[in-house]
Amino acid sequence: MTMFLWGVAGAGYQSEGSAPDSNWSRFATGYRDSADFLHRYPQDIELAADLGVRVFRLCVEWARVQQVPGEWDFEFYDDVVAKVRAAGMRPMITLDHWVYPAWTGGWRNPRMTELWLANADRVVKRYAGNGTIWITFNEPTVYMAHEIRLGRFSPMMPSRMVRAHKAAYRLIHETDPDALVSSNVAYIPVVNRLADFGFLDWITGSLDFVGIDYYYDVTPDNLTAVRGATGQLYRIDPEPKGIYRALKHYARRFPKLPLYVVENGMPTDDGQPRPDGYTRTDHLRDHVYWMRQAQSEGVPVLGYNYWSLTDNFEWGTYRPRFGLYTVDVERDPALARQPTDAVDAYRDIVTGGLPDGYRPKK
Template sequence: MSFLWGVAGAGYQSEGSAPDSNWSRFASGYHDSVDFLHRYPQDIELAADLGVQVFRVCVEWARVQPVAGEWDFDFYDDVIAHVRNAGMRPMITLDHWVYPAWTGGWRNPGMVELWLRNADRVVKRYAGNGTIWITFNEPTVYMAHEIRQGAFSPMMPARMVQAHKRAYRLIHEADPDALVSSNVAYIPVVNRLVDIGFLDWVTDSIDFVGIDYYYDVVPGNLTAVHGASGQLYRIDPEPKGIYRALRHYARRFPKLPLYIVENGMPTDNGHSRADGYTRSDHLRDHVYWMLRAKSEGVNVIGYNYWSLTDNFEWGTYRPRFGLYTVDVETDPALARQPTDAVDTYREIVTGGLAADYRPVR
C-alpha cells in the first residue's frame, strides 16, 4: 500500500447547527462553528487540492439519530460521495466524544446496544471503496471529558471495549479488507499507563495503531504542562517527539502498522508565535522525523494533518490548528484563509521533503 497523506476533522467541532447531544448541553459559545454543515463541498475541494488521499470525518451519531428511532443520513451521504468523487478515501470516525442526549450516555446499561445499532447502519452504508475506520477517538481523553461533564460511569471503559470489539467484527463482515483502529492520544510521561485503559485491551481487534501526536516532555522544556489546561498554544513544539512516539509503538506492537491520525500546531487565536516558529516549520519538522522513523524500518503507513480548518476546540475557538484559518467569532462570512502551511503541505504530499532538509527545531 502506498503511503497515505490526509487531513482530519470532526463532526461537532466543525459542522455547526449542533443537534441535541452531551456536548451541546455542556458547551457554551459554540455559534455555528465553521459551518461545515453547509460548506463541506468547498472544504472537501480544498482538501483535494492539496493532493491528499484521505479525508477524515466523523459521522455524528447525534445528527443521524437525533431522536430515538428516527434516522437521517442525507447529509453524510453527500459528504462521503463528495469525498470519493474528489478521489479521496474516507476515514470515518464512529464516535468523536459526542452522542445523542436521549441515550443517557455511558451510564446507561443499554448504551452498547444503542451505540452498535448506529454503528451497524453507518458501516453498512459506507463500507468498501477503501474506507478506513476509527471506532472511538482518543478513548482515554473521551473518558476524561465525561468525568469533566459529570457523566462518567465506572462501566464506561468496559462498555467501550465491548463496543469496539463488536464493531470491529461487523466492519470486517461488511468489508473484510477494511482497516480499523481506535486512535490513541500520545500523552507524555503517563503514556503507557493511559494505554492500559483501552489500547492493550483491544489489541486483537485493530488493524493498525492510530496515533495522535501533538507534544512531548523533554529536559529543559516543561511547557507541556499547559496541555492540562487546554492551552496547547503555550506548549513549545517538540518535533522529534513524533519519532520517539513511533518507535515506542513499534516496539509495543511490532506486528501492526502505525498511522499518525492527528498531528498539528495550534496558534493563539491565529497570531504568529513569538519565537517565529511557523506552521510550515512545524509541519516540515514533524514530517522529517516521521520519515526518519520510517527509513529506520518503522512501518508507518499514513499521516493526517489536524486540521483542515480551524474549529471548535471543545469550549473555545482560541487554539487555531487549521491549514485554513477561520475567524468564527468576528467574521460572519467564515472565510477560509490559507496559512503558510497550505502550500507547504501540498509540496510535501506531491513531492516530499527536500533531500537536504534539516529540522528548524
C-alpha cells in the same frame, strides 16, 4: 509497495455547526456555528483535494443522524462521503468523536453499548467499501476524561467501550473484509502506558493498525506540555522529534501492526504568529522529517493526517487555531477560509516530499 496515505482530518461537532441535542450541546457555551462544515463541505472537500491528499477524515456524528430514538437520517453524510470519493479521496470515518445523542443517557446507561452498536451497524453498512478506513473511538482515554469533566462518567464506561469496539471490529470485517480498523490513541507524555491500559491494551486483538495522535512531548529541556492541562495548547513549545519517539515506542509495543499518524498539528493563539517565530510550515516539515526518520529505521507507517483542515471549535473555545485554513468564527460572519503558510508547504510535501537536504528548524 503500498502508497503512503497523506490526509487531512476534522470532526463532526467541532466543525459542522448547528449542533443537535447531545452531551456536548448541553455543556458547551459560545459554540456558534463553528466553521459551518454542515453547509460549506463542498468547498472544504475541494480545498482538501487541491492539496493532493488521499484521505479525508470525518466523523459521522451519531447525535446528528439519530436525533430521536429509532429514526436515522443520513442525507447530509451521504453527500459528504460521495463528494469525498468523487474527489479521489478515501473516507476515514470516525464512529464516535466524543459526542452522543442526549436522549441515550450516555455511558452510564446499561444499554449504551447496544444503542451505540445499533447506530454503528447502520453507518458501517452504508459507507463500507471503496477503501473506507474506520476509527471506532477517537482518543478513548481523553474521551473518558471529558466525560468526567461533563459529569457524565461511569466506571462502566471503559468496559462498555471495549465491548463496543470489539463488536464494531467484527461488524466492519464481516461487511468489508479488507477494511482497516483502529481506535486512535492520544500520545500522552510520561503517562502514556498508564493511559493505554484504560482502553488500548484491551483491544489489541481487534486492531488492523495503531492510530496515533501526536501533538507534544516532555523532555528534561521542555516541560511546557503541562500547559495543556489548562487548555493553553498554543503555549506548549513544539517537540518535533517526539513524533519519532512516539512511533518507535508503539512499534516496539505492537511489532505486528503498522502505524498511522491519525492527527498531528500545531495550535496558534487565536491565529497570531508564535512569539518565537516558529511557523506552521516549520512545524509540519519538522514532524514529517522525524516521521520519515522513523520509517527509514523500519517503522511501518501507513499514513499521516494533518489536524485540521480548518480551524474548529476546540471543546470549549475557538482560541487554539489548528487549521491549514484559518477561520475566524468569532469575528468573521462570512467564515472565510484563509490559507495559512502551511497550505503550500503541505501540498509540496504530498506531491514531492520535503525540500532537498531539509534539516529541522527546531
